[in-house]
Amino acid sequence: MASSPSIAASGAPTSEAAQPPLKGAALLLLTIAAAMSTFMEILDITIANVSIPTIAGALGVSTTQGTWIISAYSVAAAIAVPLTGWLARRVGEVKLFTISVLAFTAMSTLAAFSTSLPMLVFFRLLQGLVSGPMVPLSQTLLVRNFPPEKRGAAMGLWAMTIILAPICGPLLGGYISDNYHWSWIFLINIPIGLFGGITVWTLMKNRDSAIAKIPLDYIGMGLMVVGIGSLQLMLEIGREYDWFNSAFITTLGIVALVTLTFFIVWAWTSDHPIVDLHLFRDVNFRYGVILLSVGFMTYFGSVVVFPLWLQSVMGYTAEQAGMAMSPIGLFTVILSPLIGRNIAKLNLRLLATLSFIIMGAVSLWNSFFSLDIDFWYIVAPRLIQGIGMAFFFMPVQSLMLSNITPDHMAAASGLSNFLRTLGAAMGTAISVTTWDHFATNNHARLVENVSAYSSTSQSYLSTLQAAGLTLEQAYAAVERVVTAQSYMMATNEFFFYCALAFFSLTGLVWLTKPRKMLSAPTGH
DSSP: OOOOOTOOOTTOOTTTTSSOOHHHHHHHHEEEEEHHHHHHHHHHHHHTTTTHHHHHHHOOOHHHTTHHHHHHHHHHHHGGGGGGGHHHHOHHHHHHHHHHHHHHHHHHHHTTTTHHHHHHHHHHEEEEEEEHHHHHHHHHHHHHHGGGGGGGHHHHHHHHHHHHHHHHHHHHHHHHHHHHHTTHHHTHHHHHHHHHHHHHHHHHTTTTOOOOOOOOOOHHHHHHHHHHHHHHHHHHHHHTTTTTGGGHHHHHHHHHHHHHHHHHHHHHOOOOOOOOOGOOOOOOOOHHHHHHHHHHHHHHHHHHHHHHHHHHHHHHOOOHHHHHHTTTTHHHHHHHHHHHHTGSSOOHHHHHHHHHHHHHHHHHHHTTTTOOOOOOOOOOHHHHHHHHHTHHHHHHHHHHHHTOOHHHHHHHHHHHHHHHEEEEEEEEHOOOHHHHHHHHHHHHHHTTOOOOTTTHHHHHHHHHHHTOOOOOHHHHHHHHHHHHHHHHHHHHHHHHHOOOOOHHHHHTTOOOOOOOOOOEEEEE
């Protein structure tokens, strides 16, 4: 797809034809400010992952309830993304980006001073709502202000921040949780947000996009918010309410089904839909969105479960859990810029296939973990996974947008980014629920073998009593062993299904029919 100087990811008209690309120190400052703002926004999706046990303990709630901190942010961000194009046309891209970054910084500050889980979830929800324009508009600003011959490298840098931020989140969150108060995972956004917002506004306030009054699809927006909100809430609390044995969960499911059905019909027939579903007629976009959304959903699910397993089962501290996950970033940092610079010359389907094979193989490797593995055996697959992640984002995005015409690029970019973010949010909720469900089933099976009539059980209890434990303490010790083994088995099962998901995506890659690209795509 040839880069078009008049296309902005937000869909707003630009003034690029009248304004030449930035050069020198101004371009460097813009790149740093946009990249750091994007990094900060995506970092906040995962920085709380390894900190959930710490935050949950401090606020007096369970670890599973603590995952709302992640899901509330992700769902709100997903809902806000489709509004980016409309808002950018109403207020201007530069102004909207600046407002979004500074509002995000303010919500981060309020989240840091939360004294209860509902309060923290509320401010995380607001964080997500104001963050919607940050990622798409950061790419718009970079594409519009880099010389055409360097836009591939700019997109490689942008893609690297998208992939690297979720990896750095657990490492940074773990270090802060173990050494400082958990509120610092949000307070660190203040200097980054102020720098990003002020720098972009200073450099770009006289280069803003044109403003136009266009209608907002209020009905479509309402249906989408109610439908996605009901679906996410059902996934989050369904386990606690015994799923569809609860009238409340059943009601949420019915509301989600009805409103999302009406939303699809409305979006298909509306003159100004909030998302353009007609884009799915294009085979590359249709399969590309599935690859992107399901890939991110599976990846983010593993990013949530992995540190929970390390801390709750393996006894790792939050910092150690972050260190175990961080090696993913090594090859991502090295390979992403190279792929971005050469994206027009590469076999996109081959790269995407290799990505899913690598990530599937790593997930399969994880499914053979045990309670006695050492740190380096845990780190090794994370290192290899970084290669798969580097091959994932840019090639899949390029495949997805390869047939999209310039006049539809903004809508296609907005819709794909919306579904990618939503996939990450749903992956968080589904993964924790599934992992806990597997553990419960495994626990039930294992305790069947622990009884007063089992010679093995009696022998083990006798050994514990001989070591000085009372009978009650011995049974408690057995329960701890059974629980740990149940969650270990659940972790193996979870990653086995992740492997199946990644491997299944390789077939979809070859259903796409990409055409030769002249340069990097400019969608987000």
